[in-house]
Amino acid sequence: MEGDEYIRCAGLRLLLSLLLAALCADTMDMEQLDQLAEKIRPTLDDALPWVCALLGLGNNPASAGGFNPKMWDISDLDWSSWVDELTQNPGSEQVFRVLAYHLIYRLTWSFPATLRSWWTGLSQASRGTSIAVEGFMAKYVCPMIIETEIKRIRQQVNNNSEDGDDSERKPTAITKVLEEYDESTVRASSTQVTLTYTVDDSTLEILVKVPPTYPLSLPVFESLRRVAVNEKRWRCWLVAAQTQMARNCRLDSACAQVLGNIGAHFAGVEDCAICYSAVGVLDNTLPGKQCKTCKNKFHR
Numbered sequence: 114m115e116g117d118e119y120i121r122c123a124g125l126r127l128l129l130s131l132l133l134a135a136l137c138a139d140t141m142d143m144e145q146l147d148q149l150a151e152k153i154r155p156t157l158d159d160a161l162p163w164v165c166a167l168l169g170l171g172n173n174p175a176s177a178g179g180f181n182p183k184m185w186d187i188s189d190l191d192w193s194s195w196v197d198e199l200t201q202n203p204g205s206e207q208v209f210r211v212l213a214y215h216l217i218y219r220l221t222w223s224f225p226a227t228l229r230s231w232w233t234g235l236s237q238a239s240r241g242t243s244i245a246v247e248g249f250m251a252k253y254v255c256p257m258i259i260e261t262e263i264k265r266i267r268q269q270v271n272n273n274s275e276d277g278d279d280s281e282r283k284p285t286a287i288t289k290v291l292e293e294y295d296e297s298t299v300r301a302s303s304t305q306v307t308l309t310y311t312v313d314d315s316t317l318e319i320l321v322k323v324p325p326t327y328p329l330s331l332p333v334f335e336s337l338r339r340v341a342v343n344e345k346r347w348r349c350w351l352v353a354a355q356t357q358m359a360r361n362c363r364l365d366s367a368c369a370q371v372l373g374n375i376g377a378h379f380a381g382v383e384d385c386a387i388c389y390s391a392v393g394v395l396d397n398t399l400p401g402k403q404c405k406t407c408k409n410k411f412h413r
Contacts, residue, residue: 127160135223150227164213170245180210182253190215225328226361262364266301286369294376310375315340350374
């Protein structure tokens with residue numbers, strides 16, 4: 114096997130292994146997802162420099178060979194057919210680039226924190242490549258991710274979520290909270306989500322701002338109106354949501370966690386004495402394990 118062909122085969126193996134991992138990730142809970150992300154990190158570190166070179170995101174932009182991302186609907190790509198095409202035509206740079214583009218999208222969707230961590234490290238190793246990757250993501254990938262996140266939230270608010278592809282996580286986090294706490298409302302625009310909870314004649318309100326480079330940059334949970342909740346507890350809830358988004362977490366899950374904490378508080382549920390949150394970060398459960406000494410309840 115000649116040198117170039119060997120490199121192509123090795124690159125394809127890395128690409129396919131990460132695509133399969135992304136498909137598996139979409140059916141996992143948070144703890145399983147964290148474990149998978151840790152396992153694939155070495156493969157991701159090996160594959161992404163090659164992917165960047167294919168897409169011209171580095172010191173040699175001409176290496177992209179005139180590839181135009183606008184030509185491809187990468188969010189709905191049947192990548193298995195492209196692999197078949199590559200098998201029949203192993204020298205096709207175009208097919209490699211389409212698959213590389215799709216891989217960037219899939220990793221950004223399934224492992225946002227992992228990709229963000231890689232990009233942060235890249236800024237220290239190669240500033241030029243880091244800037245090129247950020248520009249590519251902001252223009253071609255992040256808008257699709259943001260649109261999908263907002264769409265998921267709107268579907269749940271309207272209680273008409275589509276089953277979608279089996280590879281997608283079923284978007285039910287917000288639906289469950291809205292069903293459990295009638296006082297909760299969620300409104301989503303193109304770049305922000307407003308969370309409200311009504312208590313008697315007063316309203317608690319939080320604004321979630323989604324930056325244009327999400328998920329390379331994290332959403333901001335901003336307090337608009339706080340009533341009947343002390344500031345320390347309120348800040349703990351916002352920090353918990355922000356911490357959640359720093360992991361491989363969907364936006365709807367973090368929003369649901371905030372509303373769940375507010376609803377549980379007014380329902381009389383005590384916050385966990387360890388994480389200061391009623392809704393568990395890992396599994397969204399309420400504190401159920403009681404200490405025999407202090408009698409406080411904790412998450413398991």
